[in-house]
Amino acid sequence: MRTYQLFTQQWFDAVEKIIAEVAKAHRSALAGVNFILSEQYLDAPGALKVDGDDPASTLIIEGGTVRTSREFRRDADIWVRADYETMRIVVRTKIPTDPDQARKESERLSAIMEKAVTAKSGEVSDPAVGAFLTHLHNEIASITD
Secondary structure (H helix, E strand, O other): OOOOOOOHHHHHHHHHHHHHHHHHHHHHHHHHOEEEEEEEEEEEHHHHHHHOOOOOEEEEEOOOOOEEEEEOOOOOEEEEEEEEEHHHHHHOOOOOOHHHHHHHHHHHHHHHHHHHEEEOOOOOOOOOHHHHHHHHHHHHHHHHH
């Protein structure tokens, strides 16, 4: 599988395809769900900045339909602003399917993120959203360089 640098146009194009596939697999579980996750990666390489701003991505789930934007939204259910290089490590790391291993890996990644996060708000409480985000994360990890 081909990999792409985090937040390049090629990466976003590949992520859009992954989102469509993963959303289709979780469509019935996400029916009626409204949820927004927004991220902005600080101190990104200059070529990844948009009009001088650090790159951002927002995932929007509305009643089973999933879409994205490249803006940062503080009104999201969960929003994160974090250091690009550290978050690149997090994005590239797959979450195990075994619940105990997943918990341990999540704790390890949380410790890494604590050092990188400038600001954070919210958490995932809906199991359907959690399952979708984990599946999505692992697919994105596969294409992130």
